[in-house]
Amino acid sequence: MTGPAAGLDAAHGGDHALELAGVGRRFGALTALADISLKVKAGERRAVLGSNGAGKTTLFNTITGDFAPTSGSIRFFGEDITGFPVHERIRRGLRRTYQVSLLFAGLSVIDTIFLACRGVSRRRFSLRRPGPDEPTRAQAERIMHAVKLDESRDALVGALSHGQQRQLEVALALAGAPRFILFDEPAAGLSPAERRDLVQILTQLPAHIGFIIIEHDLDVALRVAERVTMMHEGRIFREGTPDEIESDPEVQAIYLGGGHG
Numbered sequence: 001m002t003g004p005a006a007g008l009d010a011a012h013g014g015d016h017a018l019e020l021a022g023v024g025r026r027f028g029a030l031t032a033l034a035d036i037s038l039k040v041k042a043g044e045r046r047a048v049l050g051s052n053g054a055g056k057t058t059l060f061n062t063i064t065g066d067f068a069p070t071s072g073s074i075r076f077f078g079e080d081i082t083g084f085p086v087h088e089r090i091r092r093g094l095r096r097t098y099q100v101s102l103l104f105a106g107l108s109v110i111d112t113i114f115l116a117c118r119g120v121s122r123r124r125f126s127l128r129r130p131g132p133d134e135p136t137r138a139q140a141e142r143i144m145h146a147v148k149l150d151e152s153r154d155a156l157v158g159a160l161s162h163g164q165q166r167q168l169e170v171a172l173a174l175a176g177a178p179r180f181i182l183f184d185e186p187a188a189g190l191s192p193a194e195r196r197d198l199v200q201i202l203t204q205l206p207a208h209i210g211f212i213i214i215e216h217d218l219d220v221a222l223r224v225a226e227r228v229t230m231m232h233e234g235r236i237f238r239e240g241t242p243d244e245i246e247s248d249p250e251v252q253a254i255y256l257g258g259g260h261g
């Protein structure tokens with residue numbers, strides 16, 4: 001094995017952040033996910049692509065615990081989390097972002113990030129007012145810098161551009177000590193300049209934080225991911241490097257709408 005994945009194998013003793021074995025999810029008669037087996041190494045950056053209704057968001061919901069799978073098992077850093085509630089998965093370092101914004105318009109950027117850091121810290125139930133040198137304040141400042149929002153530090157969330165709000169959502173996923181993040185279409189609705197910022201933010205995340213990104217913008221997905229998993233009608237039908245996926249005729253036929261390049 002060569003490239004970034006080889007180093008990861010050595011560094012993590014072959015450990016996987018995520019291991020899905022035979023995961024399925026039905027909604028009544030509809031099979032949204034069928035027999036999904038997927039391994040993502042610790043620190044790996046993976047894109048999951050597929051047309052509308054392929055099952056990508058359902059896949060995220062089963063990993064986070066929002067939906068229980070109807071079959072199969074899910075391991076997170078070796079631990080079977082299949083039956084765990086959402087908060088137990090968060091406690092172990094799993095994070096996600098949503099397609100639809102869940103931000104509070106009336107809070108400032110720094111307060112939003114601070115509260116997110118506080119919410120996942122062990123001091124969240126403390127009755128003492130946090131002081132100016134409280135460690136979560138410093139963490140909030142670092143995260144704000146990592147998502148390029150320094151200049152909007154005291155702006156209200158409702159006054160941010162759509163792109164800045166998406167950057168803030170990435171910040172929320174970085175609160176606490178994330179080990180793995182699920183990004184659900186973070187580039188949706190962004191301008192070309194905002195997309196470039198997002199690519200930079202994602203590629204500059206600390207190396208130990210792995211992620212899966214669902215993204216319709218191929219340019220973004222293939223630039224930030226080391227490996228790509230293609231889904232179609234609830235199943236995985238291809239996995240490979242961005243180059244392999246981009247030049248695959250079947251991928252082109254199904255996902256890129258024909259044109260066997």
Ligand SMILES: Nc1ncnc2c1ncn2[C@@H]1O[C@H](COP(=O)(O)OP(=O)(O)OP(=O)(O)O)[C@@H](O)[C@H]1O
Binds near residue numbers: 032050054055057
């Ligand atoms: N809560 C639900 N109840 C019933 N059916 C659902 C539910 N969530 C998803 N589905 C169905 O499961 C299938 C997969 O949907 P899913 O949202 O996972 O696809 P997707 O690949 O994320 O699509 P998109 O790119 O449009 O977000 C679809 O047929 C969808 O209608």
